Structures are given as structure tokens and as C-alpha cells.
Amino acid sequence: MSRGNSSTGKRQRRSRTQWQALLARFESAGSSVAAFCARESISEASFYRWRALLPVSGARHDLAPIAGEFVDLGALDAGARGPRLELKLDLGDGVVLHLVRG
Template sequence: MSIKKPQTPQVRSYDEWCTLMRQYEAENTTIKAFCQQRKIVESTFYRWLSVLRNDGVISQPSQSNAVQSEVPPKSSDFLDIGAINLNQSSSLELRLDLGDGVVLTLSRR
């Protein structure tokens, strides 16, 4: 019996993401289909889409383009929780107000 190793995610450079985004813009497909064809995690695609739009590399979506309209609204707010260096005795509480009275609370005690 052989044991398969889990696949390691492909690490792409900034330039590779620029190329992928230009390919996406040139194709008439959905983000979901584009990501499935290239084995890209959709959340990673959306993150890079946001980064490259903020950098001006990728154009902002037009209201008339149905394929691009599936992209969530642009947000420059990003919190990398992995960057918070906490030792084992530290506690953390993170509250996110999602609107309409919905609050998400994450805590570590």
C-alpha cells in the first residue's frame, strides 16, 4: 500500500500573478472556472486580484462586464493574523462587525 503525499500549493511570483490576471481578463470565463482549470484556490485568486488592482496593474471592474461583476467589492483592509506574534500565555480577542447587527468574535484565552 502506498501513501500519497498531500500536494503542496504552488507558490507564484508577483509577475506570475500579473500574467495570470491578464489571462483571466482576456478569457470569457468565470473566476470559478478559471481557478479550477489552473488549480488555483479561489480565495487566493481574489486576494491577488485585490492586490494587483490596488497596485494599478489590473483594471477595476466595469458594471457592464458580467464576468467581473462577481468579484466582491474592493477592500484595502486586510489583517494578517499570522503576523501577530503571541506566545502561548497571551490571549487574543478579535471582533469583526459584519453589519446588520452581526458580530463575529474570535478569541484565544
């Protein structure tokens, strides 16, 4: 994939404001990231980096992050076990993982 200004072969440095404008254009373009980046002559890696760094124009900033909670599913009943299971995985270089149930 070409980067920056294809006529001179040099990469174009963009300001924060320019990246915000690019990301806003992407949001309204309705195309894939790959197609948009090719059309704008930017690398997908740069696109994803700046998208992670800059807030999205339509994003809701009033939402608080959701804290993970533990969900107790209870203990399995001893009678609920299935048949005996033995699994051996040879991971290479002499490392073997051996799992046994039942």
C-alpha cells in the first residue's frame, strides 16, 4: 500500500486536526477501512492508531465504563460428570500437556 504523497514518494505528516477530519470523513463515507485508506493514501496501521487515540465525533462520552462482575454459576454436581476423558497434547520440544477428567 502506498503512503503519503504518491507523486513524490514522501510520507505526508498530518496534524491532529487533519486526522480528526479524516476520521469524520470515514464515518460518513460508509466504506471499508481498507478502501478508505487506499483512497486517502494512508496506511491502515496509521488509521487504526489515530482512531484509537482520537475520540469519535458521534461517540457518547456520557457513558461510564461498565465494571465486570463475577457471576457464580454454582459447583458441578459430582454425578453430573461425563465419562472419563484423557487428552494428551505434544507441544514440541519435549513439552507434553496431559489432562485427565474422571
